[in-house]
Amino acid sequence: MPRSVPESASVVVIGGGVIGTSIAFHLARAGVPDVVLVERDELAEGSTSKAAGGVRASFSDPANVALGLRGLEAYSTFASDHRQEIDFRRDGYLYLLSDQDSVDVFTESTAVQNHYGVPSRMITPEAAQRLSPLVATDGLLAAAWSPDDAKATPEAVVQGYARSARRLGARIIRHCAVQSIERDGRAIRGVTTSLGTIRTENVVCAAGAWSALIGDMLGVRIPVQPVRRQIAFTEPVPGTPRHTPLTIDFPSSFYFHAEGRGMLVGWSDPAQPAGFDLDFSLGTWLEGLGEIAAVRAPALLEAGIVSGWAGLYEVTPDHTQIIDRSEEVEGLLIATGFSGHGFLMGPAAGEIIRDLFLGRTPRYDISAFTLSRFRDSADRPRETNII
Structure with a gap:
């Protein structure tokens, strides 16, 4: 296990659950160099390891149906794609x-x-x-x-994504807590951790229930409880x-x-x-x-x-995820607030953040997932997906 961090990175992903490891894998597979993921505990130690493991496309909103379908598709071939058995079963x-x-x-x-x-x-x-x-x-x-809805083992998915990300050159550093993030105006300059400082201009917040704390380090309000x-x-x-x-x-x-x-x-x-x-x-x-x-x-x-x-x-206040690029801080990407659906949306979330990082238009409709939707709402819950 590395006991130090690299001096610099193209991007630092914060959070070693299914969302963070999926993002690290998709960035590395797209050819992004020097991808670094930091996790303060063990991989999947947070919400991922406590998930029930459900994977479904039975949502009421077409955007979430699409993300769920991608999860079902990705997990159905995960064992062969990532050399990791995840006990995927379509029990419905x-x-x-x-x-x-x-x-x-x-x-x-x-x-x-x-x-x-x-x-x-x-x-x-x-x-x-x-x-x-x-x-x-x-x-x-x-x-x-x-x-066609299914179940799988969340911890195994994290291990599969992490192993594949490492094979593609990403660095995954456990027991590495983020202590502060340096910001110069609208720009990110670095991430200070318990193992040292990483110079970077790009950060992905995939810290799950702890995401608001990461946002506070940058002066960006991320309304996740x-x-x-x-x-x-x-x-x-x-x-x-x-x-x-x-x-x-x-x-x-x-x-x-x-x-x-x-x-x-x-x-x-x-x-x-x-x-x-x-x-x-x-x-x-x-x-x-x-x-x-x-x-x-x-x-x-x-x-x-x-x-x-x-x-x-x-x-989140409307029980819908945030997958977005910050309008306040350049180089900050956010994937959090999944409100119990993070495991099943992990594959699609990784693809969306990859595309946003590379300046591409994601193939999914993410207009309902923006952080800015909370800007003028005083966090009043909106009409939300009932299922």
Whole structure:
């Protein structure tokens, strides 16, 4: 492991999760020399290692559908492209709908997805139960089924991207914390780390939940807040197929899927305050999850909790990612605020930042991902993608 940093770099990528390593790989593959990625801990140590691993194109907005499709495509060939097995499985996404508004939204969204080649469809509660046998159909009106959506192992993806980036000449330096970024007027002059200073005119902020701190070093406001999200793993649940789809009770955000010999279960507690709390604490979280599971998947209550973890979502006010070139500081590129979708959007995010760095027009519509959209909004949440 390098214990020093190079004197200079064409670009410094800050953050060693899936977004940062994808960016480093895509820049290096495009021929950008002297790409340096710095990570304050181990690679994938932050939000990436705590992700559930879902990869989907079942979004309501065409721009996000495109990013999700690219993630599915890239991960389907990742093992051969990067010599790294990632346990990619197309087990599908299943959304459970128990109110008419949700049914209407998903009916419209599946039509959008179908237009872009996603084979999602509306199905009956009984059909949903056949796909995911733990589902209790009481109160369900319908479900949305997206069979081509998938799961993969986030840490393995990071290792694959990092290995490929190194083969192409990028330097990846772990245990290297960014302490300050030197700015001269609108220009970047260097990045000072715990291992020394790197002269550079270009920085990519891919620091996830810590992105606002990087922005503060440059006087650029990046409106990203960390919010704790927890995942638990259960004992085996008899009669559960190994390839149970990722099943989401849409009104509550409770979800589960097969993982190892048991089940992965999660729930986004709406009362969770923003902050860097990473303590895994069952308590009220498990009580809330249990109340939902008792209605939607009661058999899960018979399985004990084996382990779990807490991670951080990097949340923007409108729950939509920022992928942009700064208008305030020359040489600053930003890829953050994915609000729980960073893993699946990693491949496309790397391509977009590569193109922005090289002065190309990305092949994706990124007009909704600009940092400037928050400039005059006082961070008031906008009308956002519902899924």
